[in-house]
Amino acid sequence: MSAAQELSAEAIVAERTESRRRISARRRILVTLAVATLTFLFFAPLFNLAATSVKDPDQVYAAGAPLYPARPKQVEVDGKDRPVVLVPQADGTFMEMVLVKPGRQESVLADPTDVSKTIVWQGSWRTLENAWEFSATLNNYGEVWRLLDYPRLLMNTILIAVIGTIGTVVSCVLVAYGFARLRFPGRGKLFQVMVATIFIPGTVTLIPTYMLFLNLGWVNTWLPLLVPTFLANAFDVFLIRQYMMTIPREHDEAAQIEGAGPWQILRDVIIPQSWPVIIAVTVFHFVYSWNDYFGPLIYLSTKPELQTLGIGLSRFSDQYNARVGFPEAATIMTLAIPVVLFILFQRYFVRGVVVTGVDK
Amino acid sequence: MERREAQWGFLFISPWIIGLAVFYAFPIVASLLLTFFDASLTGAERNFTFIGLDNWIRFFNDPMAWKALGVTVRFTLLVLPVGIFVPLAVALVLNSKALVAPGLFRVLWFLPYVIPFVAGIIGWLGVIGQNGPLNTLIELFGVQDAPLWTNDPGLIYPALVLMGIWGIGSAIVVYLSGLGGVPTELYEAAMVDGAGWWASLRHITLPMITPVIFYNLILGVAGSLQYFLVPQVLNGGNGSPEGSTLFFNIYLFKSFFTYQDPSYGATLAWVLFLITLGLSLILFGTQKRWVYYAGGDR
Numbered sequence: 001m002s003a004a005q006e007l008s009a010e011a012i013v014a015e016r017t018e019s020r021r022r023i024s025a026r027r028r029i030l031v032t033l034a035v036a037t038l039t040f041l042f043f044a045p046l047f048n049l050a051a052t053s054v055k056d057p058d059q060v061y062a063a064g065a066p067l068y069p070a071r072p073k074q075v076e077v078d079g080k081d082r083p084v085v086l087v088p089q090a091d092g093t094f095m096e097m098v099l100v101k102p103g104r105q106e107s108v109l110a111d112p113t114d115v116s117k118t119i120v121w122q123g124s125w126r127t128l129e130n131a132w133e134f135s136a137t138l139n140n141y142g143e144v145w146r147l148l149d150y151p152r153l154l155m156n157t158i159l160i161a162v163i164g165t166i167g168t169v170v171s172c173v174l175v176a177y178g179f180a181r182l183r184f185p186g187r188g189k190l191f192q193v194m195v196a197t198i199f200i201p202g203t204v205t206l207i208p209t210y211m212l213f214l215n216l217g218w219v220n221t222w223l224p225l226l227v228p229t230f231l232a233n234a235f236d237v238f239l240i241r242q243y244m245m246t247i248p249r250e251h252d253e254a255a256q257i258e259g260a261g262p263w264q265i266l267r268d269v270i271i272p273q274s275w276p277v278i279i280a281v282t283v284f285h286f287v288y289s290w291n292d293y294f295g296p297l298i299y300l301s302t303k304p305e306l307q308t309l310g311i312g313l314s315r316f317s318d319q320y321n322a323r324v325g326f327p328e329a330a331t332i333m334t335l336a337i338p339v340v341l342f343i344l345f346q347r348y349f350v351r352g353v354v355v356t357g358v359d360k
Numbered sequence: 361m362e363r364r365e366a367q368w369g370f371l372f373i374s375p376w377i378i379g380l381a382v383f384y385a386f387p388i389v390a391s392l393l394l395t396f397f398d399a400s401l402t403g404a405e406r407n408f409t410f411i412g413l414d415n416w417i418r419f420f421n422d423p424m425a426w427k428a429l430g431v432t433v434r435f436t437l438l439v440l441p442v443g444i445f446v447p448l449a450v451a452l453v454l455n456s457k458a459l460v461a462p463g464l465f466r467v468l469w470f471l472p473y474v475i476p477f478v479a480g481i482i483g484w485l486g487v488i489g490q491n492g493p494l495n496t497l498i499e500l501f502g503v504q505d506a507p508l509w510t511n512d513p514g515l516i517y518p519a520l521v522l523m524g525i526w527g528i529g530s531a532i533v534v535y536l537s538g539l540g541g542v543p544t545e546l547y548e549a550a551m552v553d554g555a556g557w558w559a560s561l562r563h564i565t566l567p568m569i570t571p572v573i574f575y576n577l578i579l580g581v582a583g584s585l586q587y588f589l590v591p592q593v594l595n596g597g598n599g600s601p602e603g604s605t606l607f608f609n610i611y612l613f614k615s616f617f618t619y620q621d622p623s624y625g626a627t628l629a630w631v632l633f634l635i636t637l638g639l640s641l642i643l644f645g646t647q648k649r650w651v652y653y654a655g656g657d658r
Binding site: 024027028030031032034035038039042043044045046048049052060067171174175177178179182183184185187190193194197199200201202203204205206207208209210211212228230231232233234237261262287290291293294297298309310313314317327328331334335338339341342343346349350 | 366367371372373376377378379382383384386387394450453456457458459460461468469470471474475476478479480482483484486487491492493525533582585586588589592593609616617622626629630632633636640
């Protein structure tokens with residue numbers, strides 16, 4: 001009985017796999033199209049930012065202007081620029097014509113390809129809509145570069161991120177190595193404490209920490225943002241330690257027999273095999289620092305010359321929110337670097353998220 | 361030999377030990393002590409008086425604090441389902457065998473995670489703003505006055521959710537790794553039994569990834585109770601429209617930085633910590649009923 005049942009089960013699976021293969025071409029197209037549409041919507045703000053940042057301010061307020069960056073189309077007639085308008089046709093379509101002589105009752109229109117061919121059109125020119133052509137300007141970027149004090153903010157952001165990343169990588173590699181390889185009393189308990197600290201909300205420690213930095217005279221300097229990075233953090237130690245645990249111990253033992261101490265083993269055996277996780281932590285921390293808003297907000301609030309791009313961007317977009325194109329250009333200039341870094345290192349990012357499973 | 365190894369061990373972990381003492385142990389003890397004192401912030405009129413439970417009593421009688429707590433809870437109830445099920449739905453679709461170029465789409469859905477959240481706010485405000493594409497679209501459907509999302513107490517929460525939607529990348533990746541861990545034999549067996557797509561999802565996929573859902577739930581509760589940065593950037597923490605963005609952490613931040621009252625600020629921080637802890641413990645308690653660990657009981 002069981003043989004017959006197995007046989008029929010196999011037949012069912014085969015048939016279903018077959019049917020799946022048959023519909024899959026159509027389903028593939030449908031699913032992929034749906035996902036592509038969703039992805040487009042997910043990125044809509046980015047397209048909108050990019051488009052607005054290269055628009056001429058006049059376009060933003062003009063009625064009937066397209067969503068893409070554009071300017072009213074014009075054609076030169078007798079040494080003068082004349083607007084191109086959309087003239088309704090009998091079949092409901094529009095035809096582009098040059099408005100040579102506007103009038104309330106009738107207007108003179110010309111063929112854009114040959115302006116000597118003119119017609120007289122009955123009707124007020126005011127009812128005609130402008131034709132637009134693609135036109136992008138980088139003026140906003142130049143202005144924002146100057147008004148935002150972009151070079152200084154960029155330099156601050158890079159310096160804080162680079163120094164903080166060095167501190168994080170160095171301290172976390174040392175601590176992770178201690179937890180992964182060296183035996184000392186209470187190691188297991190201490191590791192548990194470390195993992196538990198991940199779940200302590202930052203608000204509980206915020207006020208005494210701030211008062212500590214205030215009494216040290218560190219508020220309005222970069223020290224509160226940089227010094228803690230040299231004292232390791234639970235996320236990255238956990239990530240690196242998990243990785244180091246996968247390196248076979250025989251490698252250390254071989255080095256140990258040759259008389260290598262913990263330092264040499266770390267330098268010659270462990271680090272050379274840990275590059276993937278070290279790169280992951282490097283890019284992670286760099287992007288984390290780049291995007292950190294809270295630290296600079298509370299510790300650098302009265303020192304514009306020490307602030308970072310994130311703070312500068314939010315101040316700038318409040319200040320210039322009437323100048324369409326300015327906040328958008330500033331935003332693109334702030335997000336460009338982390339996005340490029342992500343595209344270069346995306347393999348490491350995704351792996352890092354999977355291992356820690358947490359956002360910092 | 362063993363003693364030397366232990367000495368090296370402590371030497372290597374010493375940066376973290378110092379960090380633990382300075383940035384966890386000291387501040388936690390200090391902030392708890394602060395709640396029983398009346399303290400002033402700066403050196404000039406340094407003042408430190410024991411006042412017992414006054415700060416805690418003040419919290420219980422502070423209508424603003426309770427209002428802020430209500431705002432936070434209401435927002436949490438709205439944002440939690442979105443934060444848990446939207447990334448799950450996206451991960452399920454990205455995991456679909458019918459999808460062409462899944463690798464590309466996975467990278468694209470994670471990418472906005474690295475964009476600074478201030479940029480995300482400005483970007484989404486541009487889309488939902490007065491003259492933005494969304495309202496243009498709404499007007500195309502004949503609606504006369506398209507809404508001002510950030511000025512309407514009924515629409516501000518969906519707007520806030522939208523402004524934070526770029527942060528779902530990490531949850532998607534975690535779900536995807538969970539989905540990748542579901543054994544294919546289970547699906548094959550279900551297919552033999554004649555289960556369709558929905559039945560497989562309901563009886564195999566969802567139960568198998570409950571640990572990941574649970575994990576995102578715990579993080580989501582903690583994260584949304586701490587919600588602060590987006591409203592702070594959006595309106596400087598002024599609570600508009602009509603106090604609907606006066607979140608608990610905004611009020612805490614104000615008590616400390618604006619009203620210069622560290623001990624009341626610390627009390628509010630402990631209130632929030634205890635609520636978070638209590639909710640997490642309750643959630644851990646419900647684990648047995650709905651979270652399935654393939655490796656046995658945990």
